[in-house]
Amino acid sequence: LSGNKDFANAVLKQLQEFGVKELVICPGARCAPILKSAQQSGMFKLSNFFDERSASFFALGRSKSAQLPVAVVTTSGSAVANCLPAITEAKYAGVPLIILSADRPKAARGTGAPQTMEQPGIFSDYVGVSFDYDFNDFLQNKISINLTQNLPAHINLCFDEPLLADIENQDSYVSKSSVSALNQTQKSDAVQLKEFTEASKKPLVILGPMSVKESKVAKGLLKNYNGPIYCEALSQLQDQFLNNEVKNLHLHLAKDILATTDTDFDGVIRVGLVPCLRYWRDLEKNNIPVINFSSTPYSGLARQSVRPLKLDDLSKVLEVYKNEVPKEVLLKDRRRSANLSELLLKYAKSELALVNELKKLSLTCESVFIGNSLAIREWDVLRQEAFAGPEIVGQRGLNGIDGLISHAMGHIKCPGDHLVVLGDLSALYDLNSLWALKHLPIGVRLIIAVINNSGGKIFKPMFNDPIFENQHQINFAHWAKTFALDYVDSVSRFNQQATKNHTVIELVPNETESQQINQALGSAL
Numbered sequence: 001l002s003g004n005k006d007f008a009n010a011v012l013k014q015l016q017e018f019g020v021k022e023l024v025i026c027p028g029a030r031c032a033p034i035l036k037s038a039q040q041s042g043m044f045k046l047s048n049f050f051d052e053r054s055a056s057f058f059a060l061g062r063s064k065s066a067q068l069p070v071a072v073v074t075t076s077g078s079a080v081a082n083c084l085p086a087i088t089e090a091k092y093a094g095v096p097l098i099i100l101s102a103d104r105p106k107a108a109r110g111t112g113a114p115q116t117m118e119q120p121g122i123f124s125d126y127v128g129v130s131f132d133y134d135f136n137d138f139l140q141n142k143i144s145i146n147l148t149q150n151l152p153a154h155i156n157l158c159f160d161e162p163l164l165a166d167i168e169n170q171d172s173y174v175s176k177s178s179v180s181a182l183n184q185t186q187k188s189d190a191v192q193l194k195e196f197t198e199a200s201k202k203p204l205v206i207l208g209p210m211s212v213k214e215s216k217v218a219k220g221l222l223k224n225y226n227g228p229i230y231c232e233a234l235s236q237l238q239d240q241f242l243n244n245e246v247k248n249l250h251l252h253l254a255k256d257i258l259a260t261t262d263t264d265f266d267g268v269i270r271v272g273l274v275p276c277l278r279y280w281r282d283l284e285k286n287n288i289p290v291i292n293f294s295s296t297p298y299s300g301l302a303r304q305s306v307r308p309l310k311l312d313d314l315s316k317v318l319e320v321y322k323n324e325v326p327k328e329v330l331l332k333d334r335r336r337s338a339n340l341s342e343l344l345l346k347y348a349k350s351e352l353a354l355v356n357e358l359k360k361l362s363l364t365c366e367s368v369f370i371g372n373s374l375a376i377r378e379w380d381v382l383r384q385e386a387f388a389g390p391e392i393v394g395q396r397g398l399n400g401i402d403g404l405i406s407h408a409m410g411h412i413k414c415p416g417d418h419l420v421v422l423g424d425l426s427a428l429y430d431l432n433s434l435w436a437l438k439h440l441p442i443g444v445r446l447i448i449a450v451i452n453n454s455g456g457k458i459f460k461p462m463f464n465d466p467i468f469e470n471q472h473q474i475n476f477a478h479w480a481k482t483f484a485l486d487y488v489d490s491v492s493r494f495n496q497q498a499t500k501n502h503t504v505i506e507l508v509p510n511e512t513e514s515q516q517i518n519q520a521l522g523s524a525l
């Protein structure tokens with residue numbers, strides 16, 4: 001056995017021995033080794049889904065009707081949690097439904113690293129047996145399921161990055177770190193501050209998701225700080241750069257960010273929740289010091305379990321640094337910015353340009369809820385000139401694509417326009433959310449912008465394999481009609497609208513232009 005795919009293959013062979021002939025697959029990046037192995041083995045009938053809740057009930061039905069165990073394959077995070085309702089039913093109906101969930105390496109647990117949660121034991125007493133295996137565990141212990149018990153089962157498999165490479169080529173961040181993050185000793189705030197300021201002379205500040213209240217505190221503390229700052233949209237402070245108050249960089253557009261980091265920045269000061277920025281994930285493979293200021297206890301990196309400091313203590317680290325944004329960093333950044341503006345004009349039908357139109361529209365809204373997958377990444381790339389933008393809301397605890405519209409509607413607290421921006425699969429996941437329209441405060445207009453690129457396009461550059469994308473030909477006109485919403489297919493038509501009704505804006509990007517602009521930007525969204 002040499003790598004993730006061989007590990008997945010061996011587990012699938014065992015499933016076959018238990019009589020499993022069908023897999024109900026819910027693609028995500030982490031379960032790529034299982035999907036690729038299943039696909040290449042040709043051993044199973046595969047049915048693809050994007051919604052793990054309905055996938056599990058479908059598998060339950062298949063299992064009952066075929067009188068055989070059927071397995072549901074999921075990615076990590078809240079995807080697994082969505083299998084619980086079907087598992088509870090399966091237990092009491094005596095159906096051997098199997099959940100085969102992909103997980104991050106065990107050492108990442110408890111650190112709040114992206115899409116990492118405590119998956120083992122999640123089905124509690126509702127499964128007859130559960131396994132939590134990484135590659136080594138599997139080599140030592142077989143998976144055994146006693147099918148005569150007719151109980152559901154949970155098999156949790158941990159995969160390290162890179163997901164589809166052989167283990168010899170694996171640049172494994174977790175196995176490289178000497179101690180598991182959970183076993184590291186806690187450091188006092190004073191020690192953390194001392195170690196960081198001694199090790200880093202040119203830090204980069206990254207502002208991750210923050211509430212409006214927290215962002216006001218952060219803004220006050222950053223007022224006199226002259227070093228480089230990168231603001232995510234969910235920090236509430238992104239557009240503030242244009243007020244010349246905060247120096248916001250276009251790091252997203254830097255292909256060479258890790259390379260530049262070696263010279264431009266030698267440390268990261270993170271403020272708020274775990275950032276969405278790709279660079280944050282890349283920090284796993286990089287040993288530069290990171291210090292966190294957040295209201296949650298997670299470091300957000302598998303290599304680090306230290307508890308973040310309180311936001312109020314941010315000044316203690318900032319006061320040490322008197323550096324300005326280096327001229328060459330600023331210059332590079334301005335060039336990226338100018339290039340982006342040109343490309344948005346050139347590729348006006350690309351997904352990024354359409355999201356840019358929505359960003360303009362958001363300036364007259366009270367709030368904007370930005371969905372996961374490409375939407376949040378694209379929103380972060382763009383900049384709009386604004387003195388008072390909308391409140392920006394997201395779902396960044398586990399980065400799920402589940403329940404986004406419901407979450408957005410529950411968060412709305414004042415009259416006016418409220419925008420939700422999300423992908424088509426994310427919208428499909430939460431079609432019944434519009435039931436909550438009647439619970440919105442009086443005077444609210446809900447504007448739901450669905451970027452319909454016919455599936456999970458985030459996976460295209462990663463895998464270039466349709467099995468990951470869940471492609472479809474669905475449009476959202478009749479969904480709008482079912483719940484009596486207006487429906488338009490462009491932002492300009494929305495602006496021309498005479499009514500003040502709740503509205504669905506369905507935007508269909510031009511795929512070629514989307515690819516062209518991404519290529520031209522060289523951005524790793």
Ligand SMILES: Cc1ncc(C[n+]2csc(CCOP(=O)(O)OP(=O)(O)O)c2C)c(N)n1
Pocket residue numbers: 027028029050052075077078079082372373374375399400401402422423424425426427453455456457458459
């Ligand atoms: C509940 C849940 N299941 C699965 C995933 C894995 N996942 C991440 S992005 C994505 C595709 C989302 O597709 P869409 O909403 O159409 O957005 P796009 O990728 O096109 O931007 C999936 C399935 C997840 N994050 N959450």
